[in-house]
Amino acid sequence: MSLLHRATFYQSASKVSQLPAPRGPEVCFVGRSNAGKSSAINVLTNQKRLAYSSKTPGRTRLINMFGIPDPLDPEHPLGYLVDLPGYGYASVALAAQQEWGRELGNYLVQRPSLAGVVLLIDIRRGITKQDYGLVEWIAQAKRPVLILLTKADKLPYGQRQKAIATIRKEVATQLGDVETIAFSATNRIGLEEATEKILNWISPQVVP
Numbered sequence: 001m002s003l004l005h006r007a008t009f010y011q012s013a014s015k016v017s018q019l020p021a022p023r024g025p026e027v028c029f030v031g032r033s034n035a036g037k038s039s040a041i042n043v044l045t046n047q048k049r050l051a052y053s054s055k056t057p058g059r060t061r062l063i064n065m066f067g068i069p070d071p072l073d074p075e076h077p078l079g080y081l082v083d084l085p086g087y088g089y090a091s092v093a094l095a096a097q098q099e100w101g102r103e104l105g106n107y108l109v110q111r112p113s114l115a116g117v118v119l120l121i122d123i124r125r126g127i128t129k130q131d132y133g134l135v136e137w138i139a140q141a142k143r144p145v146l147i148l149l150t151k152a153d154k155l156p157y158g159q160r161q162k163a164i165a166t167i168r169k170e171v172a173t174q175l176g177d178v179e180t181i182a183f184s185a186t187n188r189i190g191l192e193e194a195t196e197k198i199l200n201w202i203s204p205q206v207v208p
């Protein structure tokens with residue numbers, strides 16, 4: 001069983017400044033609204049509703065932290081998964097979107113405990129203008145990145161491979177060679193690979 005399956009809700013905050021003081025390695029999940037972030041967190045943790053998944057884009061507005069219990073020390077989480085609200089939802093006022101963009105940027109650049117960034121991109125949409133804004137922040141933050149191309153079940157294998165190659169090329173200037181994998185919460189595509197990568201960021205000693 002993956003250690004990620006033991007994740008439990010830890011804390012919510014509406015702003016980065018309200019997050020608890022950094023304690024252990026954090027892996028954050030970022031992506032455009034409706035990219036499939038909640039579904040990805042739910043399947044990675046093997047829990048149906050840990051991250052609330054909704055059919056209404058833009059519903060997830062809080063920063064939610066989930067703790068991964070340390071098998072050797074039940075009092076303190078080994079590390080955390082951090083679910084950051086999706087960006088780019090059209091009906092949210094531009095000023096609010098820009099403010100959220102800055103918050104996200106500050107978190108990525110300044111959070112000392114940030115061990116890795118999982119960037120979720122809908123495999124059929126590819127990288128959008130807003131994603132590029134985020135990619136710039138990630139590049140500035142110089143943190144390890146994993147790109148999950150979500151909803152991969154919607155494309156046949158050959159097209160998935162093409163999408164992977166295209167996106168890797170598109171971010172290469174800013175991020176260099178980034179691990180990019182096809183992912184599906186419904187068909188569990190890429191689940192093992194993503195789990196291994198995330199666990200390795202949280203605790204390099206843990207063999208999944």
Ligand SMILES: Nc1nc2c(ncn2[C@@H]2O[C@H](COP(=O)(O)OP(=O)(O)OP(=O)(O)O)[C@@H](O)[C@H]2O)c(=O)[nH]1
Pocket residue numbers: 031032033034035036037038039040052053054055056057058059060085086087150151152153154183184185186187
């Ligand atoms: N076919 C398919 N649909 C998916 C997959 N993952 C998510 N979806 C669908 O995509 C929609 C958005 O998924 P969510 O997981 O709620 O997306 P989110 O990124 O958390 O969205 P926000 O709450 O707006 O930030 C839902 O209708 C999901 O059922 C997948 O792997 N395959």
